[in-house]
Every structure is written in structure tokens, then in C-alpha cells.
Amino acid sequence: MATIRKRSEGTYQIRVSCGYGVDGKQRKQFKSYKPEPGMTPKQIEKELTRQAVLFEEECKRGQITSAVKFEKFAEQWFEEYAKVNLRPASYARMKQLTKRVYPAIGHKRLDKITARDIQKFVTDMLVNGKNMNTGKPLSRKTAVHHLSFISDVFSYAIRMGMLTDNPCRRVYVPKQEQDEKQIYTIDEVKKLYENLRSEPMKYQVYLLLAIYSGYRRSEMLGLEWKDIDFENNIIHVRRTSQYTAEKGIYTDTTKTRKSKRVSKMPVSIMNLLKHFKAEQEAEAAQLGTKWEDHDRLFTKWNGAPMNPQTPFEWLKGYCERIGVPFRNIHSLRHLHASLLIFEGVDVVAVSSDMGHRVVGTTLNLYSHMFHEAKARNCDAISNALSFTNDIGTEEGSPAEDDTETETEQQVLTL
Structure with a gap:
């Protein structure tokens, strides 16, 4: 609730509590109001009440928030939330993300970081970012992980009463053409x-x-x-x-x-x-x-x-010794999945075998493999009904002659 205090110089101070900061201290916002000349005490009282209500609503909408900087609050999030709720491996991965996030927005106040600031960081990461180990461009998945970390910090600030809006909700991660997984033949x-x-x-x-x-x-x-x-x-x-x-x-x-x-x-x-x-x-x-x-x-x-x-x-050394391309240790798992899919095992069974939490994960990871396997269904039906292959051919004309002519026409068209 807003409180009003009269100053000696004929002005009034409106004070609103805005929750607690990263240091545990209460954050307050202040606004000064000076009545117009000629206003009666009753008019001043009425206008002060109106200004106090407007200022309090302004604070609640997040237009005025705590002045803590992102890096300082993020480190507090690591201590208060991440260490308690995340697995050690996930915690360590989140810490790695700060190497790119802090230089970009760590110095900015939480209340001053906009969706545009975060969008610029994400887009720049995809356009100019390089993998520190391979030197290759960063993937969309990497950008999503960074955005998720930033969003988690803002969500925690909202729960602590320091903010009312998460700018990450309006950030778009551009789609990239998904590379086919490298699988051993x-x-x-x-x-x-x-x-x-x-x-x-x-x-x-x-x-x-x-x-x-x-x-x-x-x-x-x-x-x-x-x-x-x-x-x-x-x-x-x-x-x-x-x-x-x-x-x-x-x-x-x-x-x-x-x-x-x-x-x-x-x-x-x-x-x-x-x-x-x-x-x-x-x-x-x-x-x-x-x-x-x-x-x-x-x-x-x-x-x-x-x-x-x-x-x-x-495995990397073994592949080099025998002259086989090294396709990463995780490709052995992809190989297993591909063998199941191309043998006609349904997606639910594949998902269960791989230990995925939901079937959608399996479909997202191996969608192109399921499409290829589905395409072979046409050949399976054709083989089963091979006795119908002469349908559509002229009487007395061999089917293979028509196929050959059709192929020649396709080449000419191309």
C-alpha cells in the first residue's frame, strides 16, 4: 500500500513497497508530487489519493522494479534455487551458460532488460556464435538452452515479488534446418x-x-x-x-x-x-x-x-586406428534406434526401448527415419500385390516398356 508524507517545501512524497531484493532487504519506490498553485486543501488531498493509486498500479505492472543487476541476481538464483532443485550435472551445465549470458546482459538491471535485448543476444548467438570446442556454428538447441536459463532467472524474480513480467516470453528462436543424425552404416x-x-x-x-x-x-x-x-x-x-x-x-x-x-x-x-x-x-x-x-x-x-x-x-582412437569415421559415442544410441525403426518396430515400442519420457521425443528425434520407413510401405504393398502390376498397361504392351518411356519423358522434362 502507498504511503504519503508531506515535505517542508510544499511537496509530497509517495512511497510504495516493491517486494524484496536479492539481499533480502525491502525495495521501495518513491515519487514526488507538487500541487498546482491555487488548489484547495480538499483538492490536494483528492489528487494525492489519485496519484498514490496510479503510482502503486504502475509499480505492480513492473514499470518500476528493483535495481539489482542480472548477474548478481542470477548468482543468487544458483544458490537459493538451482543448487537445491537441479541435479549436479544440470547445475554445472547452467553454470557453463553464464559464460555467454553474463557478458551480454549480466551488467544490466533486471527491470531494464527488454525482450529486444534478449532477442538480440539469441539472434547474435546463432549468427556469429561458434562452438568453443569444434569451432562450428551454434545450434538452435544451444540457443534454446541459453534462453531457458535466462527465463528461469526472470521467473524466480517474479516469484520473489521483484518483477511482474518475464520478457523471455516474447523472444523467438529462429528455426534452423535440422541436420540428419550421423549414424554408423x-x-x-x-x-x-x-x-x-x-x-x-x-x-x-x-x-x-x-x-x-x-x-x-x-x-x-x-x-x-x-x-x-x-x-x-x-x-x-x-x-x-x-x-x-x-x-x-x-x-x-x-x-x-x-x-x-x-x-x-x-x-x-x-x-x-x-x-x-x-x-x-x-x-x-x-x-x-x-x-x-x-x-x-x-x-x-x-x-x-x-x-x-x-x-x-x-572409440575415437579405435575409429582412427581402423579407418572408420568417428561419429560420436551417442551415435551408437542413434544406430540402435534406426535399426528398430527400419525393421518396422512401431514408435511407441521404440520410445519405450529408448527410455524416452514421451513418444513425442522419439518422433522429434527420428522423424525422418519414420518417414523413410513409412515410404517403404508402398514397396511392400506393391510386392505383395505383384500380380496386379500390369493394371493400366495397354493390351499386348509390356509394362516395363511403358516404365522406360515414362522415365525418358521425365528426363526430358527435367
């Missing part, structure tokens, strides 16, 4: 397999299990021997293995509730796992007390959980 997979026996057993298991299961890297590294049911040839996904610079390697829950799942495996994979388990037990016995028993499948030399970067570095 069957010939490349065959070459990977043919040369695999010369590699350490744990990497043999990792590569083949990743292809057959489609598990995320964090899920692969989170597997423990108690998750392997040798009797029924199934594997349970129950946890993930993560890494941050602050915490090191740690165990976390799965990405989503549906990521906890059970996979049926072929006998060949289960036999490979049996050999791997026997080899690991022999290594543990040889190291004795130096062996750290974490029950993990994929470990360092001493039984400690494997670093998430290790499979990436191994």
Missing part, C-alpha cells in the same frame, strides 16, 4: 566388429552392448553386475553414472522415470558378459586390497567407476 559397424577382438574386453563389451541396448552413456556406466539377470537374459537400467568438476564421478538416478527399464538381450551378448565378469573377477583377485569393489561393469584399472569421457576417447 552397417558396413562401418561390420568393420568395427571385425577388428574388435584386439581391443580390451571392457571396450568390446561396451561397444556391442551400446549397439544392442541403445542405452545412454550415463546408463551404460551406471550398470552394476546385480542388474544383469543371466538366467533370463535381461538387463535392468536402474541408475546413471555422472561427472562434474565439483563432485567428480557420482551415482545419480535415471534421466526420467521411464528411463528405468528392462531389456532382453541375445545369448551372444550374455555370453560375452559372462566372459567379461570372469575376467574382471580375476583382475580383482590379482589386485587384492587395491581393488575397489563398486560392482560396476565398466571400471578403471582398480575397480573404481569409469570416467564418462573414457568411452568417448577410446
Whole structure:
């Protein structure tokens, strides 16, 4: 509620409380009012009441807000909200985003940042931004992540009573042509397999299990021997293995509730796992007390959980050694999905197998693959009804002659 105080010089001060700032102190806004000459005390009182109401509404609409700068408040958001509610890996990724956000808008007051300021930052990031590791242009997904971080900070400011509007709602992230996912071809997979026996057993298991299961890297590294049911040839996904610079390697829950799942495996994979388990037990016995028993499948030399970067570095080096293009460790998961799709497995089953929270995620990620698989339905029907292929041809004229003529006409048209 607004309060009014008379000053000695014949003016009045209107004060409105605007919530609390990042430091926990109450924020107040002030406005001065000077009556017009000749106004009666009753007229002044009436106008003061009107001015107080208007000023209070102006404050509530967010036209006047706290003067805290974005970077300072964002750091408070990290401490008060992100550390408590986000997973350590998500927290670390958010921290990485500040490297671009703070130089752009960190010095600006929250109440002075407009949708246009944020739009300029997002657009510039897509036009001029480069990936720090690869030097390639930044993707739309990267821009969305940055915008989401900024929006989260503004949403928190609104909940704290410091703002009434989130300018991110009006920001548009331009669409980009989606690149097809880089997936190993069957010939490349065959070459990977043919040369695999010369590699350490744990990497043999990792590569083949990743292809057959489609598990995320964090899920692969989170597997423990108690998750392997040798009797029924199934594997349970129950946890993930993560890494941050602050915490090191740690165990976390799965990405989503549906990521906890059970996979049926072929006998060949289960036999490979049996050999791997026997080899690991022999290594543990040889190291004795130096062996750290974490029950993990994929470990360092001493039984400690494997670093998430290790499979990436191994696969990259392995591809270079045998002359196969390196298509990233996550492409093994995409390969698994593509094999399911091209074998005619429906989208709901694929989504469940991949551990996606909703079917829409699967459709968005692999839409072009489903379209290609659907296009083959026409060939399947044609093959099944091959006895009707002479429909539409003139009597006595071979169908292939017409096809050939049609093709020639198409070439001439082009």
C-alpha cells in the first residue's frame, strides 16, 4: 500500500513497497508530487489519493522494479534455487551458460532488460556464435538452452515479488534446418566388429552392448553386475553414472522415470558378459586390497567407476586406428534406434526401448527415419500385390516398356 508524507517545501512524497531484493532487504519506490498553485486543501488531498493509486498500479505492472543487476541476481538464483532443485550435472551445465549470458546482459538491471535485448543476444548467438570446442556454428538447441536459463532467472524474480513480467516470453528462436543424425552404416559397424577382438574386453563389451541396448552413456556406466539377470537374459537400467568438476564421478538416478527399464538381450551378448565378469573377477583377485569393489561393469584399472569421457576417447582412437569415421559415442544410441525403426518396430515400442519420457521425443528425434520407413510401405504393398502390376498397361504392351518411356519423358522434362 502507498504511503504519503508531506515535505517542508510544499511537496509530497509517495512511497510504495516493491517486494524484496536479492539481499533480502525491502525495495521501495518513491515519487514526488507538487500541487498546482491555487488548489484547495480538499483538492490536494483528492489528487494525492489519485496519484498514490496510479503510482502503486504502475509499480505492480513492473514499470518500476528493483535495481539489482542480472548477474548478481542470477548468482543468487544458483544458490537459493538451482543448487537445491537441479541435479549436479544440470547445475554445472547452467553454470557453463553464464559464460555467454553474463557478458551480454549480466551488467544490466533486471527491470531494464527488454525482450529486444534478449532477442538480440539469441539472434547474435546463432549468427556469429561458434562452438568453443569444434569451432562450428551454434545450434538452435544451444540457443534454446541459453534462453531457458535466462527465463528461469526472470521467473524466480517474479516469484520473489521483484518483477511482474518475464520478457523471455516474447523472444523467438529462429528455426534452423535440422541436420540428419550421423549414424554408423552397417558396413562401418561390420568393420568395427571385425577388428574388435584386439581391443580390451571392457571396450568390446561396451561397444556391442551400446549397439544392442541403445542405452545412454550415463546408463551404460551406471550398470552394476546385480542388474544383469543371466538366467533370463535381461538387463535392468536402474541408475546413471555422472561427472562434474565439483563432485567428480557420482551415482545419480535415471534421466526420467521411464528411463528405468528392462531389456532382453541375445545369448551372444550374455555370453560375452559372462566372459567379461570372469575376467574382471580375476583382475580383482590379482589386485587384492587395491581393488575397489563398486560392482560396476565398466571400471578403471582398480575397480573404481569409469570416467564418462573414457568411452568417448577410446572409440575415437579405435575409429582412427581402423579407418572408420568417428561419429560420436551417442551415435551408437542413434544406430540402435534406426535399426528398430527400419525393421518396422512401431514408435511407441521404440520410445519405450529408448527410455524416452514421451513418444513425442522419439518422433522429434527420428522423424525422418519414420518417414523413410513409412515410404517403404508402398514397396511392400506393391510386392505383395505383384500380380496386379500390369493394371493400366495397354493390351499386348509390356509394362516395363511403358516404365522406360515414362522415365525418358521425365528426363526430358527435367
